[in-house]
Amino acid sequence: MxxxxxxxxxxxxxxxxxxxxxxxxxxxxxxxxxxxxxxxxxxxxxxxxxxxxxxxxxxxxxxxxxxxxxxxxxxxxxxxADADIDSKGTVVVGSVAGDIHDIGKNLVGMMLAGNGYHIVDVGINAPVSKFIAAVEQNQPEIIALSGLLTTTMPQFETVINELEKQGHRGAVKVMVGGAPVTPEYARLVGADGFAEDCVTAVDEANRLLKTMAN
Ligand code: B12
Missing domain, CATH: 1.10.1240.10 (Methionine synthase domain)
Known part of the structure; x- marks a missing residue:
């Protein structure tokens, strides 16, 4: 540096x-x-x-x-966040229930916005119902869950299960991240995507979008 x-x-x-x-x-x-x-x-x-x-x-x-x-x-x-780009798709971002860390979540949202995604931010400590409501209102292609605590990471699975239960799982890709999250954990809870940081989160969102087009 x-x-x-x-x-x-x-x-x-x-x-x-x-x-x-x-x-x-x-x-x-x-x-x-x-x-x-x-x-x-x-x-x-x-x-x-x-x-x-x-x-x-x-x-x-x-x-x-x-x-x-x-x-x-x-x-x-x-x-x-360069506003002049056509929207590639919508991403709902949020920090899961019990989690008030938002720097990483905000950066992920900002980088995605800068790369052409429309962002719907449900904020911090967002209960499952808030994610589901945002999915129903905005029909996003992707939902990006942020969890910084080992005690809140299990919320990823809770949100994924609820999406399934409400019949939305087929229409939305789920990507997860946060300091303690590993690719293995992301797979374990049934997420479609994971990224280490806000720069690779953009690549991951692009990859997920491509898998939807096929
Ligand atoms: C800042 C901070 C706080 C601030 C948060 C302020 C805020 N507005 O966010 C405050 C002081 C409030 C706080 C509180 C607590 N914190 Co804290 N906090 C941190 C700290 C120092 C930095 C986090 C951060 O912002 N990093 C910078 C950003 C840029 O990095 P990031 O969040 O990891 O995000 C990047 C990637 O992970 C990724 N990413 C993030 N989200 C997502 C989502 C998706 C979908 C994708 C793809 C990628 C992605 O991209 C981001 C950008 O590159 C970390 C230490 C650490 N090493 O992480 C501890 C840490 C997360 N906190 C910790 C703890 C324990 C707590 C408290 C429980 C402390 C307490 N005893 O009260 C509370 C819990 C509050 C709660 N209920 O959430 C522990 C967690 C331990 C664990 N494994 O569970 C950590 C790891 C510190 C430690 N080592 O002990 N904290």
Whole structure:
């Protein structure tokens, strides 16, 4: 990582919103790739995640960093989500019941929007009924479930089973993701797709769309 990206990662890591905003704006002015700028911020929040895991930082510090990161993401959003593209299809995105983590879910939605998908975001801590209602109202091609906790990941299966029960499973592809999710787990719960991050999530959505066309 370049020195300045490291600076950006540190600004996120230490929750310094002013610095985050300054560095992001400066980089965009110098026509740097918004995706690279985003990666700098993700590196910062992930580094903080490690310290959080080890008990070296606590929730309030994490929240301050999340707020700083969101300020930076808000500046990048219009650049990542280029509105001038014809819609490829609709994706319902949401963080499953019991889960209030939304940075990853928002980034996945943003990258998909930037690559031509219409996004319906059901938000955080979304009960199964909310996903089903969104499917019925919007007839999406894909539903993208985000789960960051080992205790909320089983919700993927709950949503998939309910889609089946309500007769929607044939018409919608389900893709899942979140830090603890593995491709094996995705298969185990009967999901059609999985991606490691918000960039490969776009490739995965494109792949799923292709399988529907056949
Ligand atoms: C920020 C954060 C918080 C913030 C969330 C704020 C917010 N608005 O999101 C706050 C402080 C609120 C929080 C709370 C908690 N957290 Co927390 N949190 C994190 C942290 C540090 C970073 C998460 C993050 O935003 N990462 C950055 C984004 C960009 O990455 P991401 O979410 O993984 O998303 C990427 C990919 O996974 C993927 N992706 C994500 N979703 C999807 C969906 C699809 C369909 C696809 C294809 C891809 C995809 O693409 C994304 C972008 O590239 C992680 C640590 C970590 N390493 O993940 C812990 C972590 C997830 N939290 C954890 C815990 C335990 C909690 C709490 C229970 C703590 C507590 N004791 O209260 C609560 C639970 C709250 C709840 N009910 O949900 C644990 C989970 C452990 C586990 N395995 O279950 C972690 C792993 C930390 C740890 N190591 O202990 N947390």
């Amino acid at each position: 370049g020195l300045e990206l490291e600076e950006l990662a540190n600004a996120v890591r230490y929750g310094n919103a002013e610095n985050v905003i300054d560095i992001v704006k400066d980089k965009l002015q110098r026509k740097e790739d918004p995706q690279q700028v985003l990666n700098g911020m993700i590196t910062g929040i992930q580094a903080l995640g490690e310290l959080f895991k080890d008990g070296e930082v606590f929730l309030p510090e994490v929240l301050i960093s999340v707020r700083a990161m969101n300020r930076g993401v808000a500046i990048l959003e219009p650049l990542l």
